[in-house]
Amino acid sequence: DTGVSQNPRHKITKRGQNVTFRCDPISEHNRLYWYRQTLGQGPEFLTYFQNEAQLEKSRLLSDRFSAERPKGSFSTLEIQRTEQGDSAMYLCASSLDNNEQFFGPGTRLTVL
Amino acid sequence: AQSVTQPDIHITVSEGASLELRCNYSYGATPYLFWYVQSPGQGLQLLLKYFSGDTLVQGIKGFEAEFKRSQSSFNLRKPSVHWSDAAEYFCAVVSNSGYSTLTFGKGTMLLVSP
Numbered sequence: 001d002t003g004v005s006q007n008p009r010h011k012i013t014k015r016g017q018n019v020t021f022r023c024d025p026i027s028e029h030n031r032l033y034w035y036r037q038t039l040g041q042g043p044e045f046l047t048y049f050q051n052e053a054q055l056e057k058s059r060l061l062s063d064r065f066s067a068e069r070p071k072g073s074f075s076t077l078e079i080q081r082t083e084q085g086d087s088a089m090y091l092c093a094s095s096l097d098n099n100e101q102f103f104g105p106g107t108r109l110t111v112l
Numbered sequence: 113a114q115s116v117t118q119p120d121i122h123i124t125v126s127e128g129a130s131l132e133l134r135c136n137y138s139y140g141a142t143p144y145l146f147w148y149v150q151s152p153g154q155g156l157q158l159l160l161k162y163f164s165g166d167t168l169v170q171g172i173k174g175f176e177a178e179f180k181r182s183q184s185s186f187n188l189r190k191p192s193v194h195w196s197d198a199a200e201y202f203c204a205v206v207s208n209s210g211y212s213t214l215t216f217g218k219g220t221m222l223l224v225s226p
Contacts (some may be wrong), residue, residue: 004155033213042116042202042216043156056213091155098212103148103155 002026004104006092012110013082020078021107025094032075033101034067035091036060043091049075082111114139116203118217125193126225133188133220135203144206145186146214147177151199159201162186173197198224 005024013019025032030051035043046065048056051072061067064082069075079086089108093101117136125131137143144163148156160171167179177188186203200221204214 031212035214040121040218042204042218043214045213045215048213093156095212100158100161101212101214103157105153105155 004092004094004102006090006104006107008107009105010108010110012112014112015084016081018078018080019082019109020076021090021092021109023075023077023092023094023104025074025092026096026102027073029094029096029102030072031095031097031101032069033093033095034075034077035093037089037091037106038087046077046090079109082109084111087111114143114205114215116205116215116217118201118203118220120220121218122221122223124223124225127195128192131188131190131193131197131222133201133203133222135186135188135217136184137186137203137205138184139205143186144212145177145179146204146206147171147175147186147188148202148204148216149173149199150202150219156202159188193222193224195224195226198222 007022032049034046037043045058047067049069064080067077089106091106092104095101115138146161147159150156159175160169162169162179170176200219202219203217
C-alpha cells in the first residue's frame with residue numbers, strides 16, 4: 001500500500017498522560033499536514049511541513065502540542081498532559097508541492 | 113478569513129434519486145474549491161476540485177460540481193445515487209496563507225434509503 005499511513009489507529013489514554021502519533025506520507029511527497037477533526041465538525045488545520053521545515057502552525061496548536069518531521073519523511077505529533085478536550089480524530093495528509101492532498105485514515109484519540 | 117458553509121447537516125435520498133449537496137464559501141480572491149468524501153473508518157478521499165476554467169467539473173464516482181461565483185457556491189451533484197454513496201461529504205477551500213492548507217465545512221451526512 002503506497003498511501004498515507006498513520007499509527008496507531010486508536011489511542012485511549014488518561015488525562016494528563018502524553019501521547020505520540022506517527023504519520024508516514026506518500027514517499028515522494030514533500031509536504032505534510034496535520035488536521036484535527038472533532039465530532040460533527042470538518043477537519044481543522046493544525047500544522048504544515050515542507051520537507052523537514054515546519055512552516056505554519058494554527059492557533060489551535062497550543063504549547064502542549066509539538067510536531068516534528070526530522071528527516072523530511074515521517075512525522076510525529078505529540079500531545080503533552082492530555083485533556084479531555086483533546087479527544088478527536090487526528091488526520092495526516094501529504095502532497096507533492098501545491099497539488100492534491102492525500103489523507104491517511106487518522107488516529108482516533110480518546111482521553112478519559 | 114476564508115470560511116465554508118454546508119447548510120445541510122443530514123440529507124436522506126432514495127436510491128436512484130438525484131442528489132445535490134450545497135456549499136457556500138467566503139473568500140477574498142478566486143478560490144480553489146474541493147469536495148471530499150469520508151466513509152466510516154476511512155480517510156478523506158478527493159471527489160473533485162476546481163482551480164479555474166470550466167465552471168462545471170467532473171469527478172470520480174459519477175459526481176460533478178458547479179462553481180458559481182455570483183452565488184459563492186460550489187454545489188455537488190449526482191444524477192442517480194447508489195447505496196454505497198452513503199457517507200459524509202466535506203466541501204473545502206484553500207486558505208489564503210499561501211501554503212495550501214484546507215479550510216473545511218462542517219460536512220453533510222448523506223443517508224441513502226432503499
